[in-house]
Amino acid sequence: MSVFTGKEKLKLGFGLMRLPKLADGTIDVEQVKVMVDLFREAGGTYFDTAFAYPGSEEAIRAALVDRYPRDSYTLASKLIIQPDAKLTREEARRETEISLERTNAGYFDYYLVHAIQRGNWQKYEEYGIWDYVRELKERGLVKHYGFSFHGDPELLIELLTRHPDAEFVQLQINYADWENPGVMSRRNWEICREYGKPVVVMEPVKGGILADPIDTVKAIFDAENNGLSYASWALRFVAEKENLLAVLSGMSSVEQMKDNLSFMKDFQPLSDHEQEVIRKAQQAINEDKSIPCTACHYCTKGCPMGIPxxxxxxxxxxxxxxxxxxxxxxxxxxxxxxxxxxxxxxxxxxxxxxxxxxxxxxxxxxxxxxx
Ligand code: SF4
Ligand code: SF4
Incomplete structure (x- = not known):
């Protein structure tokens, strides 16, 4: 069965990692409901949460699952090895049960082995997690399984060779990382295409960095004087690539949702001139010395010294x-x-x-x- 449902009118996927927050630090569910409604009205169907995103699974239950028919959208969640934890079958089962309970979704359309990279891929092998997700699919709790990936091309080939049944791959792709030797967006995307694996794009705006880029990049886009947001350049660069199941944007406000929909709804690929503008922006980023941290906080959970x-x-x-x-x-x-x-x-x-x-x-x- 194909990972595509045939209902994907909009390439944009709603990433639920950076949802809007209230002053007390909890998720602003009422605002998320408005965002969900706007997204759906524009034809959006793909929602992406994870066990590891605090409050996200509960919020999407209230804003989506409890309000719309289950077959009118697709929901993705992810299974993760927490730092210093053993992801035994029992622990994995507990995570899945909690995710299903928090979302009340009954099943996940897409289930991902989360954030695979050099430092953890063997643990997923060791704990038999691939057999576990296969079993979830057989039991109907998961329709399709794949993995999100932050490693190098050699590791990607190793995984796709070991697990040819993985149905899709989630990759970090954006114009800043397209040729970045630490991320290798382009090569990883090409490998997925060679292996016939549809790609879900994560971090198209690099954790928000490209929505508010460095001054030299802003100046390059401002010179175009076309009123387009910085985020729109980043999303359009990615969305025109082949072989994509969804392009996830981790939207944090109604304004960001409206902005994203304004150019993703009737998507226009980049012109030759716009491609050239992006090339200049890539060059400016390569020359910049800022630390390219996306504030994902994966590093802080296990820091014994509590360093922010x-x-x-x-x-x-x-x-x-x-x-x-x-x-x-x-x-x-x-x-x-x-x-x-x-x-x-x-x-x-x-x-x-x-x-x-x-x-x-x-x-x-x-x-x-x-x-
Ligand atoms: S928050 Fe930590 S893990 Fe995430 S990009 Fe920054 S340094 Fe890396
Ligand atoms: S910041 Fe230092 S102490 Fe904390 S996890 Fe990294 S290396 Fe360890």
Whole structure:
């Protein structure tokens, strides 16, 4: 059975990792309901949550599952190995049961082995997780299974050879990472095409970085004077690629939903001139020295020193052009009651977990000057 349902009128998928929050830190479910309604009205069907996204599975139950017929949308969720945890069959079963209970979806249209990379792929093998997801499909709890991937092309080939029954792959693809040697978006996408695996795109806006890019990139897009948002350049670059099941955008507000729908609903591929503009933006990013952290927080969960790694990197990235006293004050605020860059004991846990493959230990060493 194909992973395509035939109902995919809109390439855009609703990524549920960065949902809007209320002042108390909980998810703004009422706003999510409005976003879901707008998305559906525009023909959107693909929703992407995960066991590891706090509050996301419960929020999509309230905003979608409890309000619309189950066969009118597709829902994806993911199974993850938590840092230092053993994903035994029992633990995997518990995760799936919790995800099904939180969403009340009855089954998942798409179920993914989450965030596979060099540092964890063998654990998924060791714990028999591939047999486990196969079994979920046989039991009807999952319609299609695949994996989300943050590794190198050699590992992708290894996985597709070992698990030819995996039906699709979720890849990080965006214009900044297209040729980035740490991510290799282009090569990984080509491999999926060669192996006949449809691709779900994650991070097309690189965790929001490309929606508010560095000044040199902004200047390149602003010079076009066409009123298009920075995010629209990023999404259009990705959405015209072949072999895509969905392009996930992790939208955090009604405004972002409206903006994304404004150009994804009647999608127009990039013209030759626009492709050239993107090439200039890629070049400007290559010349930039900012730390390309997407603030996903995968690194912080297992840090024994409680170091707020992405927040420290944000302070470091913002220090250019800001007075020193302000940068130091921001650093004190983000590290209050938590570990500092200098507390790092170089255990390496964070680097193994980072989907962007950042050399976190050496970057933190540089950030010590903020103390
Ligand atoms: S290497 Fe440093 S920052 Fe990374 S997990 Fe270990 S202590 Fe934390
Ligand atoms: S350092 Fe890596 S794992 Fe940590 S938040 Fe940034 S991108 Fe995510």
């Amino acid at each position: 790694i992405p927040e420290i990197f944000t302070v470091e990235n913002r220090k250019k052009g800001s007075p020193e006293f302000r940068t130091k004050r921001e650093y004190v605020i983000v590290t209050q009651g938590r570990g500092k860059a200098s507390d790092c004991i170089q255990c390496g846990q964070c680097e193994a977990a980072c989907p962007q493959h950042l050399p976190i230990i050496s970057l933190l060493e540089k950030c010590r000057v903020l103390e």
